[in-house]
Amino acid sequence: MAKPLLQTSDLDLFMSRPRNRPFFSEGDPSGAIYQVESGCIRLQKMTEGGRRCVLSFCYPGDVFGLGTHGPEQVDAEAACASRVSRLGHLGLQRMLQSEPTRAMKVIDAAYGGQEPGSEHVVMISFAPAEQKLAWFLASLGQRLGQSVGGELLVDLPMMRADIADHLGMTFETVSREMTKLRDLKIIDLLGLRKFKIQRAAVLQSLALTGSLATSRHVPSPSSLAFSPRMPARRTFDLAAASAG
Amino acid sequence: MAKPLLQTSDLDLFMSRPRNRPFFSEGDPSGAIYQVESGCIRLQKMTEGGRRCVLSFCYPGDVFGLGTHGPEQVDAEAACASRVSRLGHLGLQRMLQSEPTRAMKVIDAAYGGQEPGSEHVVMISFAPAEQKLAWFLASLGQRLGQSVGGELLVDLPMMRADIADHLGMTFETVSREMTKLRDLKIIDLLGLRKFKIQRAAVLQSLALTGSLATSRHVPSPSSLAFSPRMPARRTFDLAAASAG
DNA sequence: TCTGCGATTTGACCGGCATCAAGGACGCTC
DNA sequence: GAGCGTCCTTGATGCCGGTCAAATCGCAGA
Numbered sequence: 001m002a003k004p005l006l007q008t009s010d011l012d013l014f015m016s017r018p019r020n021r022p023f024f025s026e027g028d029p030s031g032a033i034y035q036v037e038s039g040c041i042r043l044q045k046m047t048e049g050g051r052r053c054v055l056s057f058c059y060p061g062d063v064f065g066l067g068t069h070g071p072e073q074v075d076a077e078a079a080c081a082s083r084v085s086r087l088g089h090l091g092l093q094r095m096l097q098s099e100p101t102r103a104m105k106v107i108d109a110a111y112g113g114q115e116p117g118s119e120h121v122v123m124i125s126f127a128p129a130e131q132k133l134a135w136f137l138a139s140l141g142q143r144l145g146q147s148v149g150g151e152l153l154v155d156l157p158m159m160r161a162d163i164a165d166h167l168g169m170t171f172e173t174v175s176r177e178m179t180k181l182r183d184l185k186i187i188d189l190l191g192l193r194k195f196k197i198q199r200a201a202v203l204q205s206l207a208l209t210g211s212l213a214t215s216r217h218v219p220s221p222s223s224l225a226f227s228p229r230m231p232a233r234r235t236f237d238l239a240a241a242s243a244g
Numbered sequence: 245m246a247k248p249l250l251q252t253s254d255l256d257l258f259m260s261r262p263r264n265r266p267f268f269s270e271g272d273p274s275g276a277i278y279q280v281e282s283g284c285i286r287l288q289k290m291t292e293g294g295r296r297c298v299l300s301f302c303y304p305g306d307v308f309g310l311g312t313h314g315p316e317q318v319d320a321e322a323a324c325a326s327r328v329s330r331l332g333h334l335g336l337q338r339m340l341q342s343e344p345t346r347a348m349k350v351i352d353a354a355y356g357g358q359e360p361g362s363e364h365v366v367m368i369s370f371a372p373a374e375q376k377l378a379w380f381l382a383s384l385g386q387r388l389g390q391s392v393g394g395e396l397l398v399d400l401p402m403m404r405a406d407i408a409d410h411l412g413m414t415f416e417t418v419s420r421e422m423t424k425l426r427d428l429k430i431i432d433l434l435g436l437r438k439f440k441i442q443r444a445a446v447l448q449s450l451a452l453t454g455s456l457a458t459s460r461h462v463p464s465p466s467s468l469a470f471s472p473r474m475p476a477r478r479t480f481d482l483a484a485a486s487a488g
Numbered sequence: 489t490c491t492g493c494g495a496t497t498t499g500a501c502c503g504g505c506a507t508c509a510a511g512g513a514c515g516c517t518c
Numbered sequence: 519g520a521g522c523g524t525c526c527t528t529g530a531t532g533c534c535g536g537t538c539a540a541a542t543c544g545c546a547g548a
Binding site for chain 2 (some may be wrong): 504506
């Protein structure tokens with residue numbers, strides 16, 4: 001990962017949490033900015049009915065804590081044992097005065113500026129389960145993947161249920177679709193918390209178009225066949241969303 | 245509606261569009277701020293597969309144009325014949341200098357600050373069709389409703405297909421659920437572009453809990469029965485989300 | 489190593505909603 | 519008011535994925 005946005009000298013607190021323990025909860029005081037040092041953080045909303053909606057995951061280097069990524073709107077919990085550092089309110093004020101340009105970058109990141117949030121909404125509204133999971137695994141690969149001999153080795157820090165609550169499906173379906181992708185030799189499961197992307201182009205195609213094109217390049221828009229009224233469910237295409 | 249955020253003296257351009265014509269498209273130059281004068285604006289993403297995802301609607305008085313509510317991320321199209329006014333980049337700079345406090349309010353609103361966007365995500369991930377529609381109609385009532393003799397008269401400026409693309413369902417299902425709510429005498433359809441909320445408490449209950457409680461108050465969390473593993477689908481509760 | 493518990497996988501079933509297909513209502517223009 | 523295109527409603531059908539259930543896996547602690 002690249003040089004982190006916040007350095008040790010900026011930070012005023014380090015926190016560790018085991019899985020499922022909160023770093024902050026909805027309604028906690030706001031204004032501080034957090035940076036993931038290790039592990040994986042879930043930003044989520046609980047409903048009183050007991051359901052959970054995971055709005056996003058934060059990985060090492062990611063910054064969160066403001067707006068829709070802060071305690072005014074969501075809970076932040078460890079998806080696995082994690083460490084997080086904090087830049088408090090006063091430290092942020094100090095940085096705004098001494099280094100306004102860098103401070104604005106930090107603030108933008110803490111609002112979730114790095115991620116294209118609307119893509120997630122598009123995905124969970126329309127795509128079938130297989131495509132949702134392909135999209136998630138592909139983006140995880142881009143974010144966390146380690147290239148090893150032409151294949152991509154990826155950590156999977158969160159549970160199946162976390163993935164399910166992020167994609168709007170059940171953990172059983174996540175498990176089934178995972179198995180399906182393994183049987184198709186698109187991915188390989190290495191224990192529960194690691195996988196390998198064996199055919200990245202196919203996974204990408206599945207994520208973007210919902211179809212199993214075997215070509216190495218993303219199909220061009222004009223090559224996609226769809227009816228005038230509505231595309232077949234499985235040819236749904238996210239290329240526009242991911243290009244934006 | 246309350247006094248609009250932007251006054252005529254702030255604005256530098258007025259635009260009118262018939263239904264389905266764009267005010268701006270994804271990739272257009274950004275930096276300007278728009279205010280709805282009349283009608284209804286759809287903020288949406290198109291996919292190359294031909295599907296559309298409506299991320300939000302803007303009504304008279306709403307301000308948009310930045311971040312996920314701007315041309316860097318979405319298209320803005322008229323959902324019905326609409327008028328929009330614009331505060332250009334230069335005008336915004338001027339306001340930032342002369343009235344920084346008001347300018348920051350305007351900027352926050354243009355990012356979509358007014359609406360709790362995460363509630364929409366929770367809704368489209370989990371809720372069944374009936375609850376999605378109840379939620380949408382209830383929020384429309386709160387936003388646009390005119391109280392008339394104890395009932396709420398509400399404009400419905402957009403087509404069924406627009407609602408469907410906002411809630412992640414088909415327009416046929418929107419139509420069916422609408423009919424069902426009418427048959428239950430919860431709403432009354434007055435032509436295609438207007439409806440009346442006859443039993444607001446029931447509609448609200450349906451929107452929040454997914455169940456047809458007939459009580460006038462929102463059921464308290466502890467009164468909701470759900471299994472330890474997972475609530476029954478129809479008792480899904482959004483109260484936490486809407487409280488936030 | 490054994491034991492126990494939570495996480496995951498897998499199977500069987502079925503219900504809600506997408507899909508396909510008419511038919512009807514509404515709002516234009518002429 | 520006739521004609522026409524668009525939008526909406528309604529019906530029939532099928533399948534994806536949610537639900538319930540049980541077996542297996544994996545890890546931590548004794």
